[in-house]
Amino acid sequence: MREITYRDALKEAMQEEMRRDPSVFTMGEDIAVYGGVYSVTKGLLEEFGDERVLDTPISEAVIAGAGTGAAAVGTRPVIEIMYVDFMTFCMDQIVNQAAKMRYMFGGKIKVPLVVRTQGGAGTYCAAQHSESLEAWFTHVPGLKVVMPATPYDAKGLLKSSIRDDNPVIFIEHNLLYNQKGPVPEEEYLVPLGLADIKREGEDITIITYSSMVSVSLAAAEELATAGIRAEVIDLRTLYPLDIETILQSVRKTGRVVICEPDCKTGGVGGEIVSQITEYAFDYLDAPPIRVAGRDTPIPYSPALESIAVPDKNELTKAVYRLFGRKVES
Amino acid sequence: MIQTVIVPKFDQSVEESTIVKWHKQEGDAVCKGDILFEIETEKTTLEIESFFEGTLLKIIVAEDNTVPVMTPVAYIGDPGDAIPEAESALQPASPAEKTAPSSIPVSAPPKAETPASGVTIPEPVQPARSASDASSSARIVSPRARRLIRESAISAGPIPGTGPGGRVEEKDVQAYLEAKGYDSLQITPTAKDLARENDIDLLALDVPQGGEGITEEIIQQAIAEKPVPLSTMRQVIARRLTESFTTTPHFFTTVSVDMTDLLSWREQLKQEGKRLSVTDFILKAIASALMEFPSLNSSTDGLTVRRRSRVHLGLAVSISEGLVVPVIRDTQNLDLAEIHELAASLATRARDGKLAPAEMAGSTFTVSNMGMLNVENFTAIINPGESAILAVASVQAVPAVHDRKIEIRSMMKITLSADHRLVDGAMAAEFVNHIKSQLENLETWKGLCGC
Numbered sequence: 001m002r003e004i005t006y007r008d009a010l011k012e013a014m015q016e017e018m019r020r021d022p023s024v025f026t027m028g029e030d031i032a033v034y035g036g037v038y039s040v041t042k043g044l045l046e047e048f049g050d051e052r053v054l055d056t057p058i059s060e061a062v063i064a065g066a067g068t069g070a071a072a073v074g075t076r077p078v079i080e081i082m083y084v085d086f087m088t089f090c091m092d093q094i095v096n097q098a099a100k101m102r103y104m105f106g107g108k109i110k111v112p113l114v115v116r117t118q119g120g121a122g123t124y125c126a127a128q129h130s131e132s133l134e135a136w137f138t139h140v141p142g143l144k145v146v147m148p149a150t151p152y153d154a155k156g157l158l159k160s161s162i163r164d165d166n167p168v169i170f171i172e173h174n175l176l177y178n179q180k181g182p183v184p185e186e187e188y189l190v191p192l193g194l195a196d197i198k199r200e201g202e203d204i205t206i207i208t209y210s211s212m213v214s215v216s217l218a219a220a221e222e223l224a225t226a227g228i229r230a231e232v233i234d235l236r237t238l239y240p241l242d243i244e245t246i247l248q249s250v251r252k253t254g255r256v257v258i259c260e261p262d263c264k265t266g267g268v269g270g271e272i273v274s275q276i277t278e279y280a281f282d283y284l285d286a287p288p289i290r291v292a293g294r295d296t297p298i299p300y301s302p303a304l305e306s307i308a309v310p311d312k313n314e315l316t317k318a319v320y321r322l323f324g325r326k327v328e329s
Numbered sequence: 330m331i332q333t334v335i336v337p338k339f340d341q342s343v344e345e346s347t348i349v350k351w352h353k354q355e356g357d358a359v360c361k362g363d364i365l366f367e368i369e370t371e372k373t374t375l376e377i378e379s380f381f382e383g384t385l386l387k388i389i390v391a392e393d394n395t396v397p398v399m400t401p402v403a404y405i406g407d408p409g410d411a412i413p414e415a416e417s418a419l420q421p422a423s424p425a426e427k428t429a430p431s432s433i434p435v436s437a438p439p440k441a442e443t444p445a446s447g448v449t450i451p452e453p454v455q456p457a458r459s460a461s462d463a464s465s466s467a468r469i470v471s472p473r474a475r476r477l478i479r480e481s482a483i484s485a486g487p488i489p490g491t492g493p494g495g496r497v498e499e500k501d502v503q504a505y506l507e508a509k510g511y512d513s514l515q516i517t518p519t520a521k522d523l524a525r526e527n528d529i530d531l532l533a534l535d536v537p538q539g540g541e542g543i544t545e546e547i548i549q550q551a552i553a554e555k556p557v558p559l560s561t562m563r564q565v566i567a568r569r570l571t572e573s574f575t576t577t578p579h580f581f582t583t584v585s586v587d588m589t590d591l592l593s594w595r596e597q598l599k600q601e602g603k604r605l606s607v608t609d610f611i612l613k614a615i616a617s618a619l620m621e622f623p624s625l626n627s628s629t630d631g632l633t634v635r636r637r638s639r640v641h642l643g644l645a646v647s648i649s650e651g652l653v654v655p656v657i658r659d660t661q662n663l664d665l666a667e668i669h670e671l672a673a674s675l676a677t678r679a680r681d682g683k684l685a686p687a688e689m690a691g692s693t694f695t696v697s698n699m700g701m702l703n704v705e706n707f708t709a710i711i712n713p714g715e716s717a718i719l720a721v722a723s724v725q726a727v728p729a730v731h732d733r734k735i736e737i738r739s740m741m742k743i744t745l746s747a748d749h750r751l752v753d754g755a756m757a758a759e760f761v762n763h764i765k766s767q768l769e770n771l772e773t774w775k776g777l778c779g780c
Binding site for chain 2 (some may be wrong): 254282321322323324
């Protein structure tokens with residue numbers, strides 16, 4: 001199978017959906033003429049014209065508000081918010097309007113809005129351009145939250161998000177854009193709300209998503225040499241959560257660690273651990289733990305930034321401790 | 330007007346009570362003096378009467394819950410009266426109704442430890458324990474291991490844990506089952522289900538050699554033999570007597586009392602319509618002996634001695650649930666007829682379970698009488714807070730020396746158990762012989778009775 005980058009996979013998804021459905025359009029800061037800061041939308045203006053590929057003023061509130069309104073009256077907007085950190089400007093439009101509109105109108109309208117954005121630490125962009133804010137959005141009823149980790153999933157999930165009749169927060173990771181992976185030429189979809197077992201194992205379940213998937217797979221590889229067979233579950237969609245796949249795995253392994261890039265307190269992992277203890281308590285051989293980002297703004301200093309989010313070493317050590325193995329501190 | 334029913338504090342020493350039975354149900358009409366409910370304390374079971382008139386609107390504390398005294402347990406008022414909200418929150422979490430955790434300390438489930446605030450990052454593993462810790466009762470069994478233990482119908486007790494901090498994990502249970510040859514157990518599915526439902530350890534069964542393996546019958550037997558908690562009363566007896574026997578240096582002094590003359594005189598009194606029991610004479614003899622031997626009417630903690638100037642005689646009475654000790658106060662001031670009346674009434678009410686807690690408190694010396702049980706001799710354990718107890722055995726017709734001749738006499742052995750910290754052998758001997766000579770000297774009694 002051919003291999004393409006995460007960036008190109010996203011672009012293909014946009015192109016295919018815009019060709020398939022004339023009501024799909026996209027807008028955002030510097031996405032048309034410049035092609036987007038991470039070049040995901042490069043070339044779309046040429047193919048689809050300036051009525052379907054729009055540059056906007058530097059106002060995230062306007063982008064989110066206009067996108068919500070456009071979705072409510074029958075189009076399928078894909079809006080781009082350059083950094084997830086800037087979503088703070090869009091919270092009223094997204095939380096109070098987009099997420100609730102369909103419910104408050106008794107289902108008489110729908111809001112098929114996709115908010116494409118990207119975030120995460122690792123690019124030396126400092127505290128205002130590096131956050132992982134996904135847990136904010138999983139907390140809002142009415143929103144779906146998608147965070148792909150591979151080119152294949154990025155394409156399939158973006159296409160499903162565009163076709164979904166509900167607002168979807170689609171969070172890409174800036175470290176992944178150049179990563180290559182197999183993507184079929186023929187069309188396919190990845191359904192929302194379905195996790196993917198990226199590696200099978202019998203001894204421990206590592207639950208992860210986005211940039212932490214490759215970290216977890218590398219850790220699993222190392223753990224295998226120490227005789228610990230780790231199963232790696234890529235959530236892909238944070239809401240709705242595929243709890244069935246999680247529980248099935250935990251029932252098998254009896255041990256679970258969540259590896260997440262966001263801050264530990266109030267993060268995505270807390271909810272997952274909670275559901276595991278609620279529904280699979282009797283299958284646990286050890287306390288479920290989280291290997292998560294520190295409760296701190298992301299530091300600008302590269303040395304500090306690298307320890308603000310989990311890495312392979314931290315994850316493997318946590319797993320060794322769960323098995324009662326000695327770990328050098 | 331709505332009235333709150335509380336668990337009364339009828340004795341300074343009683344801290345909590347268990348509601349064992351409600352005599353009235355919600356909606357029932359209640360008159361002043363009606364029996365509302367029964368409580369069991371460490372000492373007794375009591376029926377609680379209503380002080381109020383009206384309708385029993387709400388029962389807050391259901392049967393089988395233990396609550397501190399003075400806790401509101403019900404409301405009485407007129408139908409339609411509003412139940413106070415704040416008070417109804419006092420309802421304890423009983424298995425039948427799932428309510429919010431109550432503020433009643435004795436019934437509330439233990440609170441899980443909450444982690445410290447987000448300042449520190451707690452280590453995800455338990456602190457290291459030594460191997461001996463791991464085998465102690467405080468060790469940890471993972472939920473998954475518990476599940477396998479439950480499903481296999483075995484007990485966690487003997488399984489060694491090899492997880493972090495000695496935690497018993499699934500693999501430990503599997504290894505244990507293999508080592509014990511669990512897979513080769515012969516057991517019917519019904520028997521296994523039965524064992525699982527009743528927490529029977531399949532690996533700890535008493536299976537007959539050469540039988541048909543583990544049958545339902547063997548499980549039923551194990552269920553019947555499962556330890557059950559002692560009643561509150563037996564637990565109190567166990568605690569108090571263990572404390573006394575292990576902390577008080579007991580010694581025992583026995584004498585034989587020739588009861589022949591006293592018994593025939595008692596028979597004579599009976600003909601005249603005066604009914605007295607052997608116990609009455611014994612109690613009277615003890616009371617007067619104690620006035621002469623104050624050390625035996627005292628108590629000590631090993632450092633100080635507390636001498637009592639009055640004699641409150643405890644009378645051990647066997648009842649179906651165990652043993653109670655009603656107290657005859659100021660026995661030194663009572664004559665035989667008064668003692669007879671009091672002793673009989675206390676014993677009857679003790680057997681009917683009608684004694685008030687105050688009637689069982691404050692004794693200074695105790696008598697245990699097994700006279701009616703045909704025993705030659707026995708020793709008793711000192712009631713805590715006292716320095717001696719007298720064990721009275723049965724009167725038996727035996728050959729004995731009387732007036733330098735061997736005759737068949739009615740002999741009764743009495744044995745004093747005394748606290749050696751306070752009482753020495755000579756004093757014990759004098760004391761029991763004082764009682765003996767009183768019981769044997771008819772003239773004393775005739776004088777006492779004015780006959």
